[in-house]
Every structure is written in C-alpha cells, then in structure tokens.
Amino acid sequence: MVNEVDTPGWIVGFTDGEGGFSVSFNFKESLNVGVETKPSFAVGQKSSSLASLEKMRNFFGCGHIRYSRGDGTYKFEVRNLDDLVNKIIPFYEKHPLETLKKDDLTLFAEICRSMKQGFHLNEEGILKILEKAYSMNPSGHRKRSLIEFINAVKQKYSQKNK
Amino acid sequence: MVNEVDTPGWIVGFTDGEGGFSVSFNFKESLNVGVETKPSFAVGQKSSSLASLEKMRNFFGCGHIRYSRGDGTYKFEVRNLDDLVNKIIPFYEKHPLETLKKDDLTLFAEICRSMKQGFHLNEEGILKILEKAYSMNPSGHRKRSLIEFINAVKQKYSQKNK
Numbered sequence: 001m002v003n004e005v006d007t008p009g010w011i012v013g014f015t016d017g018e019g020g021f022s023v024s025f026n027f028k029e030s031l032n033v034g035v036e037t038k039p040s041f042a043v044g045q046k047s048s049s050l051a052s053l054e055k056m057r058n059f060f061g062c063g064h065i066r067y068s069r070g071d072g073t074y075k076f077e078v079r080n081l082d083d084l085v086n087k088i089i090p091f092y093e094k095h096p097l098e099t100l101k102k103d104d105l106t107l108f109a110e111i112c113r114s115m116k117q118g119f120h121l122n123e124e125g126i127l128k129i130l131e132k133a134y135s136m137n138p139s140g141h142r143k144r145s146l147i148e149f150i151n152a153v154k155q156k157y158s159q160k161n162k
Numbered sequence: 163m164v165n166e167v168d169t170p171g172w173i174v175g176f177t178d179g180e181g182g183f184s185v186s187f188n189f190k191e192s193l194n195v196g197v198e199t200k201p202s203f204a205v206g207q208k209s210s211s212l213a214s215l216e217k218m219r220n221f222f223g224c225g226h227i228r229y230s231r232g233d234g235t236y237k238f239e240v241r242n243l244d245d246l247v248n249k250i251i252p253f254y255e256k257h258p259l260e261t262l263k264k265d266d267l268t269l270f271a272e273i274c275r276s277m278k279q280g281f282h283l284n285e286e287g288i289l290k291i292l293e294k295a296y297s298m299n300p301s302g303h304r305k306r307s308l309i310e311f312i313n314a315v316k317q318k319y320s321q322k323n324k
Binding site: 009017098 | 262
C-alpha cells in the first residue's frame with residue numbers, strides 16, 4: 001500500500017534537506033542607502049525533480065521555478081517580500097525546521113519584517129540588516145565582504161552630510 | 163503556535179533533500195565472484211544538525227551516525243542488509259520519494275533483495291547487480307568504472323574454469 005505523506009512534513013523535510021534562506025546585497029547608487037537588500041527563499045539541488053519543486057510551488061501558492069544554467073538544475077524561488085512575510089516565514093515558524101537552517105529562518109524573518117517597515121532604506125536599518133545577513137549560515141559564496149557594503153553605506157551618508 | 167510536523171512526511175522530504183541510496187563495490191579476492199557488493203542508505207550534508215540525524219536514527223531504529231572527516235559533516239548511514247531490506251526499503255516503498263531518488267530506490271530495492279537471496283555471489287547475479295547499480299543516479303564519484311568490475315568477475319570465473 002502506498003501512503004501519501006503529510007505535505008507540511010514533506011515540505012519541512014525537503015527544505016531541511018535542500019532549501020535555504022538567504023539575503024544578498026547589491027551596490028545601487030539610486031537608493032538612499034547605496035545598497036539594495038534582496039531576500040530569497042530557494043529550494044533546489046541537482047537531484048530535485050521538477051515535480052518536487054512544483055509540489056512546493058503549489059503548496060505555497062507563490063514563487064517561481066527557474067532553470068539555473070550555471071549548474072543545470074531547477075530551483076523553486078520566492079523573492080517577493082510580501083510572499084516571504086505572509087506565506088513562507090509563517091509556515092516555517094509554525095512547522096520548525098530540524099537542521100541549522102532553523103536559525104537562519106529566525107534571522108531571515110527579522111530581516112524581512114524590518115524591510116516591510118522600510119528599515120533597509122535608512123542608514124541604521126541597513127547596517128543592522130547587513131550584520132544579521134552576514135551572520136547567517138553561508139549559502140554559496142559571497143562576492144563581496146560585509147565591510148565593503150558597510151563602507152558603501154557610510155560613504156553614501158557622509159556625501160549627504162557634506 | 164508551533165506544530166510538530168508528521169514524522170514520515172519529514173523523513174521523506176529530508177531524504178528527498180539530502181539522502182541517497184547507493185551501491186558501491188570493492189575488489190575482494192577471497193570472494194567467489196572477486197567483487198564485493200556494498201549497499202548503503204545515507205543522509206547528511208553540510209547543514210545537517212546532529213539532532214536531525216538522530217531523529218532519523220530513532221525513527222528507523224537502525225543505522226549509525228558517523229562523522230565524516232573528509233567534509234567535516236555528520237551522516238546517518240545504514241549498511242546492514244537486513245535493516246535495509248526490512249526497515250529502510252519498505253518505508254520508502256510505502257511513502258514514495260518525490261525526486262529522482264525515487265527511481266534509485268527501485269533499483270536499490272531490487273539489488274538488496276537479490277543479495278538476500280545470495281545472487282551477488284554468483285557470476286550472473288553480480289553482473290546484473292553491477293549493471294543496475296551503475297544505472298543509478300551517481301552519488302559522488304566512482305573510483306572504478308563498470309567495465310573494470312565486470313572484467314574482474316569474468317577473470318575470476320575464467321580462472322576457475324581452467
């Protein structure tokens with residue numbers, strides 16, 4: 001007899017296995033703070049079947065499945081801040097992860113909620129967000145160091161005060 | 163409110179994420195067929211917490227958690243053939259995986275069950291097992307090619323017939 005497993009259980013286990021929360025940053029001159037904050041929730045590694053990612057997308061009712069040419073794999077990804085705050089984060093708060101990713105979720109939730117309040121667009125807020133994001137478990141290689149972004153923010157604000 | 167998710171669901175999702183079935187081989191002169199068959203079920207990657215692996219061990223009531231110095235991570239591993247055939251395989255047959263690993267489970271189950279009947283210890287049986295194992299999704303790098311093992315078996319049997 002084949003039993004369909006409980007979907008939230010599977011979602012949590014699959015996320016523990018190959019999901020991750022991350023916050024990346026870009027230099028962006030047009031922004032007040034000079035640095036853009038980009039939170040993302042993504043699931044996908046080499047053995048993910050499209051069906052398994054579609055199961056996630058259907059479950060959450062948000063996000064996109066995209067093909068990553070870099071490593072020839074599919075990824076399910078949610079970048080929209082409202083979807084992160086209203087759909088993704090509450091689910092993982094209700095159904096806690098079992099791996100170290102649980103700690104990432106805590107920081108990720110703090111960052112996303114502070115973004116909803118616009119804190120990523122002022123000096124003090126973005127500096128706190130940068131520090132929190134860089135204390136998360138690294139998912140992949142970061143092109144730029146924390147200090148580079150801190151300097152970019154500080155420079156932007158010192159220009160303003162001239 | 164925090165809800166503990168359903169355990170089988172989590173186990174299946176976590177296995178879809180970072181588990182795998184594999185069958186490796188060694189040259190072993192003392193065996194009739196010259197080649198030893200070693201099936202293994204393992205779960206563990208860099209973000210696995212010990213707690214998540216203990217959850218798996220407790221759930222299945224078999225296997226070991228071992229520290230892998232190579233990559234500095236913990237793994238939950240089941241190598242005992244009876245445990246694989248009686249505990250691991252039936253669970254994943256009852257609660258199917260959602261990723262490509264589902265196909266591996268099918269081949270893995272065929273191999274383990276044929277080992278229970280001793281087929282890995284005769285020429286025809288080990289050759290079938292080798293072919294099946296090498297058609298599974300590669301989990302890590304194989305040191306030796308299929309043809310090397312096939313040649314080792316054939317050589318062993320041609321010696322016997324002299």
